[in-house]
Amino acid sequence: MIPSPVQALLEVFSGELADLRFGDMDAKGLAQIADEAQAATDAVTTAQATLDIARAKLLERQETLLHAAQRALAYARIYAETNDELRARLDGIALPRPAKRATATSAEELRKSPTPMQAKTGDGRRGRRRKGEGVAEESTAAE
Numbered sequence: 001m002i003p004s005p006v007q008a009l010l011e012v013f014s015g016e017l018a019d020l021r022f023g024d025m026d027a028k029g030l031a032q033i034a035d036e037a038q039a040a041t042d043a044v045t046t047a048q049a050t051l052d053i054a055r056a057k058l059l060e061r062q063e064t065l066l067h068a069a070q071r072a073l074a075y076a077r078i079y080a081e082t083n084d085e086l087r088a089r090l091d092g093i094a095l096p097r098p099a100k101r102a103t104a105t106s107a108e109e110l111r112k113s114p115t116p117m118q119a120k121t122g123d124g125r126r127g128r129r130r131k132g133e134g135v136a137e138e139s140t141a142a143e
Contacts, residue, residue, distance in 0.1 A: 001038075001040055002034055002037060002038060002041075006034070010030060010031065013026070013027040013030050013031075014027050014031065018103075063098055063099070066095065066096065066098050067098060069095055070095055070098075072097060073090065074094060076090050077090050077091075098129055
């Protein structure tokens with residue numbers, strides 16, 4: 001992306017100053033450099049998108065491996081119940097817990113849902129009723 005001040009200068013050079021040349025600087029040369037800068041920006045954007053996809057795939061594969069390793073460790077521990085030496089080796093292996101990944105919808109729903117402190121009581125006020133509050137009102141209403 002070309003910064004707006006540079007874009008404004010390019011417009012001046014392509015309009016009012018199109019026929020002028022200052023040393024080695026003219027509208028055509030400036031436009032060519034701007035095109036090269038935009039091409040480099042596009043290349044970085046494409047490379048970043050490719051990297052993001054590769055990184056997501058790596059995380060997914062690592063998570064799959066971790067789940068498989070946890071299952072394998074659980075099976076191995078059952079198998080090693082009668083083998084003290086193997087059980088001791090397996091007990092020394094501490095696998096990390098898999099990361100919980102929130103989906104965009106569930107994260108959005110969590111932001112929108114009220115927390116317990118935000119929930120309102122029946123009379124429109126926030127929080128719990130105080131002790132004895134509402135009891136007198138209910139007893140007078142019943143009479």
